Amino acid sequence: MAGGRCGSQLTALLVAWVAAAAATAGPDQAALPAEQSRVQPMTASNWTLVMEGEWMLKFYAPWCPSCQQTDSEWEAFAKNGEILQISVGKVDVIQEPGLSGRFFVTTLPAFFHAKDGIFRRYRGPGIFEDLQNYILEKKWQSVEPLTGWKSPASLTMSGMAGLFSISGKIWHLHNYFTVTLGIPAWCSYVFFVIATLVFGLFMGLVLVVISECFYVPFPRHLSEHSEQNRRSEEAHRAEQLQDAEEEKDDSNEEENKDSLVDDDEEKEDLGDEDEAEEEEEEDNLAAGVDEDRSEANDQGPPGEDSTTQEELEPEEAEEAISEQPCPADTEAVEDSLRQRKSQHADKGL
Secondary structure, three states, X not given: OHHHHHHHHHHHHHHHHHHHHHHHHOHHHHHOOOOOOOOXXXXXXXXXXXXXXXXXXXXXXXXXXXXXXXXXXXXXXXXXXXXXXXXXXXXXXXXXXXXXXXXXXXXXXXXXXXXXXXXXXXXXXXXXXXXXXXHHOOHHHHOOOOOXXXXXXXXXXHXXXXXXXXXXXXXXXXXXXXXXXXXXXXXXXXXHHHHHHHHHHHHHHHHHHHHHHHOOOOOHHHHHHHHHHHHHHHHHHHHXXXXXXXXHHHHHHHHHHHHHHHHHHHHHHHHHHHHHHHHHHHHHHHHXXXXXXXXXXXXXXHHHHHHHHHHOOHHHHHHHHHHOOOXXXXXXHHHHHHHHHHHHHHHHO
């Protein structure tokens, strides 16, 4: 009997405790379970799901006030995803820096629309009505898609994702050193500088080893043969240059000879012209001397000249005397002719 009474008392105490806990929890929480979010978190492992079907993605950060203001609107938009036949996702750029680099996110919050692997940037407000109209009215068709190297699925953006992921890991490691371990910030910077140098040297050593492994040295006889070929080619080139210089010298000598011959011919032509002119002058002088002598002979003996001169008037007598040739002038002319003939003879020699 005593055991039965104790068991009933314990049961009553348990029932009272459960009732008190339900009362303190509140009527709403006791009646309704917690509602599950319709927004699917996207990571580096499952982001390829957006390559199929239609998606809307939101890039956010927990510390971003603008991102927090659009959380309720984004949840409401995700609830109507089944009606709009669209999937809704979100990306935390702090936890997934690689995805932020793949989509090249520079501002927060950032929204993207994806349709069968074609991505477009949504630049409107993150309000439920605008997002719904963007899908229903297909406004995304008027937006230029991200194609080529800008596409998140391209090789360029894959490399960008790797860089962003490495930077995110370095940032987390820096926070671990400074916050968790309490190491000064400058010590963390020195550590990263040294690690960068060591990593660079190691990668250089790896490249040298790889090049040595894939480098195939030529046999010795082949190298000697190639050296002989190189020397023979150099000798052949030197001979060609020498022949070209000799041909050039020969051509210059021929040109000089031709120019000398032309100069000699010109001198001979000039000498012939001078001789012709001198002969003409000599002929003219000889003709003048002959005329003077013939005129002197025609005037007669000296007696007749005296009588005629007496009969002439004084002025006519003076003119006749001036017209008569002087023996001294004729001798000077003959001397000049002899000198020119001697000079011509010297030139001929």
